Amino acid sequence: MSFNIIKQLNADAQEGSAADAVETAAISNVPVETPVAETVATAHDDFDWSVDKRNVTSYTAAEKAKYDTVYDNTFKQINDGEMIQATVESLTKTDAVVNIGFKSDGLISLNEFRDIPGGVKVGDVIEVMVVEKEDREGNLHLSRKNARTTRAWERIVEVHKTGEIVTGLVTSKTKGGLIVDVFGMETFLPGSQIDVKPVTDYDQFVGKTMEFKVVKINETIKNAVVSHKALIESDIEAQRAEIMGKLEKGQVLEGTIKNITDFGAFLDLGGLDGLLYITDISWGRINHPTEVLKMDQKLNVVVLDFDDDKKRISLGLKQLTPHPWDTLSEGLKEGEIVKGKVVNIEDYGAFLEIMPGVEGLVHVSEITWANTPINAKEFFKLGDEHEAKVVTLDKETRKMSLSIKQMTEDPWSTIETVFPEHSKHKGTVKNITPYGVFVELATGIGGMIHISDLSWLKRFNNPNEYTKVGETIDVIIMNIDKEGRKLQLGHKQIEEDPWNTLESTFPVGSVHDATVVKKDDKGAVVQLPYGLEGFAPSRHLAKEDGKTIGADETAQFMVIEFDRNDKRIVLSHTRMWEQVIEEEKQAVMKEKKAEAEVTKKAVKTLQSKVEKSTLGDLGVLANLKAKMESDAAAENTAPEAKEEPKAE
Numbered sequence: 001m002s003f004n005i006i007k008q009l010n011a012d013a014q015e016g017s018a019a020d021a022v023e024t025a026a027i028s029n030v031p032v033e034t035p036v037a038e039t040v041a042t043a044h045d046d047f048d049w050s051v052d053k054r055n056v057t058s059y060t061a062a063e064k065a066k067y068d069t070v071y072d073n074t075f076k077q078i079n080d081g082e083m084i085q086a087t088v089e090s091l092t093k094t095d096a097v098v099n100i101g102f103k104s105d106g107l108i109s110l111n112e113f114r115d116i117p118g119g120v121k122v123g124d125v126i127e128v129m130v131v132e133k134e135d136r137e138g139n140l141h142l143s144r145k146n147a148r149t150t151r152a153w154e155r156i157v158e159v160h161k162t163g164e165i166v167t168g169l170v171t172s173k174t175k176g177g178l179i180v181d182v183f184g185m186e187t188f189l190p191g192s193q194i195d196v197k198p199v200t201d202y203d204q205f206v207g208k209t210m211e212f213k214v215v216k217i218n219e220t221i222k223n224a225v226v227s228h229k230a231l232i233e234s235d236i237e238a239q240r241a242e243i244m245g246k247l248e249k250g251q252v253l254e255g256t257i258k259n260i261t262d263f264g265a266f267l268d269l270g271g272l273d274g275l276l277y278i279t280d281i282s283w284g285r286i287n288h289p290t291e292v293l294k295m296d297q298k299l300n301v302v303v304l305d306f307d308d309d310k311k312r313i314s315l316g317l318k319q320l321t322p323h324p325w326d327t328l329s330e331g332l333k334e335g336e337i338v339k340g341k342v343v344n345i346e347d348y349g350a351f352l353e354i355m356p357g358v359e360g361l362v363h364v365s366e367i368t369w370a371n372t373p374i375n376a377k378e379f380f381k382l383g384d385e386h387e388a389k390v391v392t393l394d395k396e397t398r399k400m401s402l403s404i405k406q407m408t409e410d411p412w413s414t415i416e417t418v419f420p421e422h423s424k425h426k427g428t429v430k431n432i433t434p435y436g437v438f439v440e441l442a443t444g445i446g447g448m449i450h451i452s453d454l455s456w457l458k459r460f461n462n463p464n465e466y467t468k469v470g471e472t473i474d475v476i477i478m479n480i481d482k483e484g485r486k487l488q489l490g491h492k493q494i495e496e497d498p499w500n501t502l503e504s505t506f507p508v509g510s511v512h513d514a515t516v517v518k519k520d521d522k523g524a525v526v527q528l529p530y531g532l533e534g535f536a537p538s539r540h541l542a543k544e545d546g547k548t549i550g551a552d553e554t555a556q557f558m559v560i561e562f563d564r565n566d567k568r569i570v571l572s573h574t575r576m577w578e579q580v581i582e583e584e585k586q587a588v589m590k591e592k593k594a595e596a597e598v599t600k601k602a603v604k605t606l607q608s609k610v611e612k613s614t615l616g617d618l619g620v621l622a623n624l625k626a627k628m629e630s631d632a633a634a635e636n637t638a639p640e641a642k643e644e645p646k647a648e
Contacts, residue, residue, distance in 0.1 A: 106142035152183035160214040193227035274313035283357025285343040324357030325398045350380040360400035369444025411444045447487025515554045540572035
C-alpha cells in the first residue's frame with residue numbers, strides 16, 4: 001500500500017465523521033457549527049475513533065489504546081542511518097523500487113547496482129541504508145551504496161585488527177599510487193607498497209584483482225591504506241628463515257642478480273639477499289662488476305660467510321674455479337720473459353697481470369738502470385702492456401717480482417769506456433732541485449750538476465733560473481761513482497775559468513759602469529761588463545746627496561775587493577765621491593803647507609837681520625810675526641771648513 005493511497009483514505013474518513021457530527025447535532029437539537037478547516041501534522045491525529053456514524057461510542061478508552069497500538073504496529077519503525085533488508089519490487093529505466101516494509105516504497109538509482117553481474121532483478125533482496133525517512137518532497141530516501149560502504153568499512157576495520165588478507169580490484173591510477181576497491185569501498189595503495197622492487201608503470205596493475213593487507217586506517221575520515229608489498233615481504237621473511245636455517249659455509253646456491261653497485265652485486269637467493277663483493281667475482285682484477293655481470297643474470301655462487309642475526313650472506317663466484325696460481329705452468333721460472341697488462345699502479349711500482357689472477361710487481365727500482373728518482377704513476381698507464389723478466393717467483397705465497405730494466409744490458413758495466421772522466425756530452429734535463437740539475441746522458445745513465453757548477457760568473461738562488469726540464473745542456477764528466485751508480489757533472493767547466501784573466505780587467509780601485517739587477521736589505525747584485533756580477537753592500541750604495549741607488553739604476557762603481565779563489569767582487573759607489581772629497585782636502589792641505597814653508601823661510605831671513613834693526617824695523621818684525629800666527633791659525637781651521645758639506 002502506497003503512501004498516497006493511505007492519505008486519500010484518511011481524507012474520506014474525515015469527511016464522513018463531519019457529516020455524522022451534523023446529523024447527530026440535529027437529532028439532539030444542538031446547534032451545528034460548521035467545521036473549521038485546519039492544518040494537521042498527520043492524517044489521523046484529530047480523528048475521534050470512538051464515535052461512529054450514528055454518534056455511538058463503540059470503544060472504551062482501554063480498547064482504543066489497544067487498537068491504537070495495533071494500528072501503529074502495522075507500519076515498520078525506522079530511523080535515519082539504519083541498515084535494512086529490502087526487496088526489489090519493480091524496475092524503471094533509471095531506478096529500482098524497493099520495499100522495506102515502511103508506509104511507502106523507496107527509489108534507488110540503478111547506478112548503485114553496477115557491481116552486480118547482470119544487474120539487479122525484481123525480487124532480489126538487498127541491504128540498504130535509510131538516508132532520510134522523508135526528504136523535502138516527502139519521499140523515502142534509501143541508498144545501497146552507503147550501505148555497502150558502511151559494511152565495507154566495518155569489515156576493513158575488523159581485518160586491520162586481525163591482519164586478515166583481503167582481495168581487492170585495482171580500479172584506477174592516481175598520483176602516487178593506485179585506487180583499490182575492497183569490499184565495495186575505495187582504498188589507497190601507495191606506489192611504494194605495490195612490490196618489493198620499485199614500480200614505475202602503474203597502468204599495468206589497473207583492472208587486476210590482487211591480494212592486500214590493510215596496513216593503516218583513519219576512523220575520522222574513514223580512509224584506509226592497503227599494501228601488496230607487505231604480503232610479499234611476509235612470504236620472503238618465511239623463505240629467509242627457511243634458507244638461513246639450512247645455510248652452511250661452502251654451500252653452492254643459485255641466485256639472480258637484482259642490483260649492481262660499484263663495490264659488488266646483490267643476488268636474490270629465493271627470498272634472501274646475498275652480497276657478491278667485487279673482489280670475489282673474478283680471480284683477475286676488474287674495475288667494475290658490470291664488466292663481468294649483468295642485471296637479472298642467474299649465477300651459481302658459494303656461501304663464504306653469513307650472519308644469522310644481521311641476516312647477511314657473503315657470496316663468492318671465483319671460488320667455484322681453481323686459483324690461477326694453482327694451475328700456473330711449470331715452464332714459468334725465474335729469468336723467463338713474460339708479457340703482462342698494467343692493472344694497478346702504486347707509488348712503489350706497478351702490478352702486471354700475466355694471466356687472470358696472476359700478477360707480478362715491477363718495483364720502481366726495476367724500471368730503469370738510472371739512479372734518478374722515478375715516479376711509477378708517470379712511467380706506467382693502466383691497460384698498457386709491458387715485457388718483463390721474472391726476477392723472483394714464489395708459488396706458495398703467490399708472489400712474483402718482475403724487472404723491465406733487466407731486459408737490457410746494464411749500461412753502468414761499461415761506464416768508463418762510454419762516458420770516461422773529462423769527456424764532454426750533451427744531456428737532457430730530467431729534474432731540477434734547489435741544489436742542482438739531474439741530467440740524463442743515455443737510458444739508465446745520468447748525473448747531477450751542482451748549482452755552483454752551472455756558471456763561472458753568475459750566482460743562482462735556484463737552478464731553474466738557468467735551465468728548464470726537457471732542455472738540452474752541455475756537460476763534462478767530472479767524477480764516476482760506479483758502485484753508487486752516480487755521475488758528477490759540470491757545465492761551467494766546459495769553458496776556461498775566466499777569473500784567471502779578470503783580475504787584470506777589474507783590479508782594486510778600478511771604476512766601471514754597472515747596473516743594479518737585484519737588491520735586498522744586505523745589498524745589491526750589480527751587473528758588470530762581460531757578464532760578470534759583483535756585490536755592493538748596502539752602506540756602499542749611498543749617493544753624495546744622501547739617497548741610495550735603486551734597482552735597475554746604472555751608476556759608476558769602484559772595485560774595493562777582488563777574490564779570485566772565492567769568485568767574488570765587492571763594489572762601492574760611495575767610495576767614488578768620498579775619494580773626490582778626500583783628494584780635494586789633501587790638495588788644500590798641500591797648498592797651505594807650501595805657503596807655510598815660504599813664510600818660514602822669510603822669517604829666518606828676517607831673524608838674521610835683527611841685530612841691525614831699528615825700532616822701526618822691530619815694528620815691521622812684530623807685524624810679520626802676527627801675520628805668521630794668523631796664517632798658522634787659518635791653516636789649522638781649513639780642514640774643518642772643508643768637511644761641512646760632508647756633514648750635510
